Amino acid sequence: MHPNLKLENIRNVLIRQEETIIFALVERAQFNHNEIIYSPDGIPIPDFNGSFMDYLLHGTEMLNATVRRYTSPDEHPFFKNLPEPILPAEAYDYPIKKTDININDHIKEIYTNKILPIMCDDGDDGQYGSSALCDVAALQALSKRIHYGKFVAESKFLSDKEAYISLIKAKDKVAIRKKITNKNVEKKLLERVALKAAAYGKEIDITIPEQETQKQKICPQLVADIYEKWLIPLTKDVEVDYLLVRER
Amino acid sequence: MHPNLKLENIRNVLIRQEETIIFALVERAQFNHNEIIYSPDGIPIPDFNGSFMDYLLHGTEMLNATVRRYTSPDEHPFFKNLPEPILPAEAYDYPIKKTDININDHIKEIYTNKILPIMCDDGDDGQYGSSALCDVAALQALSKRIHYGKFVAESKFLSDKEAYISLIKAKDKVAIRKKITNKNVEKKLLERVALKAAAYGKEIDITIPEQETQKQKICPQLVADIYEKWLIPLTKDVEVDYLLVRER
Numbered sequence: 001m002h003p004n005l006k007l008e009n010i011r012n013v014l015i016r017q018e019e020t021i022i023f024a025l026v027e028r029a030q031f032n033h034n035e036i037i038y039s040p041d042g043i044p045i046p047d048f049n050g051s052f053m054d055y056l057l058h059g060t061e062m063l064n065a066t067v068r069r070y071t072s073p074d075e076h077p078f079f080k081n082l083p084e085p086i087l088p089a090e091a092y093d094y095p096i097k098k099t100d101i102n103i104n105d106h107i108k109e110i111y112t113n114k115i116l117p118i119m120c121d122d123g124d125d126g127q128y129g130s131s132a133l134c135d136v137a138a139l140q141a142l143s144k145r146i147h148y149g150k151f152v153a154e155s156k157f158l159s160d161k162e163a164y165i166s167l168i169k170a171k172d173k174v175a176i177r178k179k180i181t182n183k184n185v186e187k188k189l190l191e192r193v194a195l196k197a198a199a200y201g202k203e204i205d206i207t208i209p210e211q212e213t214q215k216q217k218i219c220p221q222l223v224a225d226i227y228e229k230w231l232i233p234l235t236k237d238v239e240v241d242y243l244l245v246r247e248r
Numbered sequence: 249m250h251p252n253l254k255l256e257n258i259r260n261v262l263i264r265q266e267e268t269i270i271f272a273l274v275e276r277a278q279f280n281h282n283e284i285i286y287s288p289d290g291i292p293i294p295d296f297n298g299s300f301m302d303y304l305l306h307g308t309e310m311l312n313a314t315v316r317r318y319t320s321p322d323e324h325p326f327f328k329n330l331p332e333p334i335l336p337a338e339a340y341d342y343p344i345k346k347t348d349i350n351i352n353d354h355i356k357e358i359y360t361n362k363i364l365p366i367m368c369d370d371g372d373d374g375q376y377g378s379s380a381l382c383d384v385a386a387l388q389a390l391s392k393r394i395h396y397g398k399f400v401a402e403s404k405f406l407s408d409k410e411a412y413i414s415l416i417k418a419k420d421k422v423a424i425r426k427k428i429t430n431k432n433v434e435k436k437l438l439e440r441v442a443l444k445a446a447a448y449g450k451e452i453d454i455t456i457p458e459q460e461t462q463k464q465k466i467c468p469q470l471v472a473d474i475y476e477k478w479l480i481p482l483t484k485d486v487e488v489d490y491l492l493v494r495e496r
Contacts, residue, residue, distance in 0.1 A: 016278065019465070023271040023448075030264065046334050056315065063307040067300070067377050086294050129315050137385075188454060196452045200271075204444045206436060217267070 002095040005155045011185075014148060018193055019200070020141045021231075022223060025119060026201045028134035029218045032125040037132050038112050053112075053132040060136050076147045078104045078139065096154045101241045103234065104143050110230050111139055119222060145231060149238030156180055157243060168247045173240055180239050186232060190224045197223035250343040253403045259433075262396060266441055267448070268389045269479075270471060273367060274449045276382035277466045280373040285380050286360050301360075301380040308384050324395045326352040326387065344402045349489045351482065352391050358478050359387055367470060393479060397486030404428055405491060416495045421488055428487050434480060438472045445471035 003009055036042035037052040045055050058079050064070070068085035070077045073094050116135075156179075157164045167176045197220040251257055284290035285300040293303050306327050312318070316333035318325045321342050364383075404427075405412045415424050445468040 020275065023275065027268065027271065043335070052315070056311065059311040059314070060308075063304065063311065064377070064381075066307070067304065067380075069377055087291070129312070129317055132315075133312075192452060192454050195454065199450055199452060200448050202447055204440060204447060206440050206443065 001155075001158060002093070004093070004095045005151060005158060007152075007155050007159070010148070010151050010155055013151075014145065015192070017141065017145045017148070018196055021138070021145060022193070022197050022200050022218075024134060024138035024141050025223060025226070026197075026218050028116075028131065028138055029119050029201075031120065031127045031131040031134070032123045033116060033120040034124050034126075034128055034131045036124065037128050037135075038116075043128070052128060053135050056129075056132045057136050057139065060140075074144060074148060074151070076102045076104055076143055078108060078143070096150050097242075097246055099150070099242060099245050101147075101150065101238060101245070103146065103238060103241075104139075107143055107146060107234065108139060110234070111135075111142060114230065115226055119218065119226075142231065146234045147238055149235040150242045152235070153180065153239035153242040153246070156239075157246060164243060165247055168243055171244065173244070176240050176243055177236055180236060180243075186228075189232070190228055193227050194220040194224040249403075249406055250341070252341070252343045253399060253406060255400075255403050255407070258396070258399050258403055261399075262393065263440070265389065265393045265396070266444055269386070269393060270441070270445050270448050270466075272382060272386035272389050273471060273474070274445075274466050276364075276379065276386055277367050277449075279368065279375045279379040279382070280371045281364060281368040282372050282374075282376055282379045284372065285376050285383075286364075291376070300376060301383050304377075304380045305384050305387065308388075322392060322396060322399070324350045324352055324391055326356060326391070344398050345490075345494055347398070347490060347493050349395075349398065349486060349493070351394065351486060351489075352387075355391055355394060355482065356387060358482070359383075359390060362478065363474055367466065367474075390479065394482045395486055397483040398490045400483070401428065401487035401490040401494070404487075405494060412491060413495055416491055419492065421492070424488050424491055425484055428484060428491075434476075437480070438476055441475050442468040442472040 040049070040051050040054075043052040045052065048055050048058075050058070061070075061077050061079050061082055065077065065082035065084075066086045068087050068090065069075050070082065071085065071089065073096055160179075163179070164176070167179065197218055198216070201216045201218040201220065201223075203215040203217060288297070288299050288302075291300040293300065296303050296306075298306070309318075309325050309327050309330055313325065313330035313332075314334045316335050316338065317323050318330065319333065319337065321344055408427075411427070412424070415427065445466060446464070449464045449466040449468065449471075451463040451465060
């Protein structure tokens with residue numbers, strides 16, 4: 001099996017991505033909700049059709065595309081019609097099947113409408129640029145994590161080919177979802193993520209005794225909830241979608 | 249005094265910036281040194297004169313400039329000739345004197361030649377885009393922190409005007425530097441930064457008992473050293489430079 005498809009290696013990648021995701025969420029949580037930056041009519045931008053946050057996300061993706069970010073099998077853009085890479089194409093190791101699965105619209109919708117309102121303080125602090133740049137980092141990290149479901153699914157498929165093929169042929173989404181689910185791994189993940197959020201979101205002030213520094217920059221349970229309610233289910237959506245087209 | 253110039257408020261801003269800096273360093277430290285991305289001849293980029301990292305830094309600044317990042321008194325670009333903002337100018341509260349002090353070339357040189365070689369594992373892991381994007385985040389955070397010395401200096405100046413004016417008139421750099429130095433605050437900062445780096449760089453693995461998880465994604469003392477050797481002295485450079493032009 002390709003080393004990138006060994007379940008243990010995939011888990012290590014996903015665990016390392018937790019830091020990136022939590023750092024990005026902690027950074028974003030320091031600013032208010034600033035709702036205006038998500039509304040297409042909020043801050044009018046000349047020659048751009050979308051919100052202020054979309055403008056920065058799109059600009060970032062245009063730049064990233066020129067250095068061929070989106071030719072990598074684990075990267076998925078939020079926007080279409082990005083520029084061609086200015087660097088010569090790299091012969092990527094492509095251990096998964098090529099598909100056009102990309103649920104970034106859905107990820108952005110959930111991030112904007114579900115996660116931000118519970119994660120940030122209400123109101124407007126005027127920190128639009130800083131907030132939106134944190135959003136870009138968070139969305140890119142979430143997208144990468146969720147679409148890594150393709151690697152997870154390929155790995156699981158290869159380790160139990162026959163069983164998957166019969167479920168895929170029967171188009172039995174419910175059974176596929178059940179088969180890819182490992183409740184024990186999920187439970188550990190949620191525990192670990194809450195511990196990480198507690199450690200990385202801790203306010204550290206040496207003038208206050210350790211036991212009194214209860215302030216957190218982000219609620220650890222909130223991060224675990226984000227994983228439980230959205231990240232894990234969305235990753236499974238990608239896994240199921242991938243498996244269904246894997247054997248077409 | 250303007251609230252942004254109260255020393256206590258400035259210290260809170262600097263303390264919050266520590267998280268951003270440490271997160272960025274921890275993120276960068278997961279990749280190898282990848283020296284090729286800092287050499288102007290390393291990865292040839294069509295129509296761009298500079299390194300791969302410079303290309304991404306420049307592209308990011310061009311995008312950021314369009315949303316008027318660099319009209320803010322606490323932001324300083326690494327590149328010149330950036331595009332004009334596409335948003336209408338904002339009436340910024342500008343509580344410090346306008347100067348053209350910008351030591352970003354020096355900051356980039358130290359980051360590239362001093363910090364990266366001791367922070368990252370040697371060698372090349374091919375993660376050029378990811379590494380360079382972490383560099384952009386780190387450089388922007390370092391630049392913001394160091395140039396915040398202008399606010400620090402203005403605050404100190406206002407709280408002891410006469411003494412500063414006589415030192416400035418005498419162009420006594422050594423005495424100015426001595427006067428802005430608070431060894432006690434520095435000592436606390438270094439302690440706090442090492443504690444933060446220990447907390448935020450901690451590997452968290454629930455399958456290993458707490459006392460055995462000694463692995464760190466970045467050495468806490470290294471982060472304290474970076475502050476002691478470079479961040480604090482460079483901030484003081486900015487403070488001194490600012491004071492010298494403050495009363496011209």
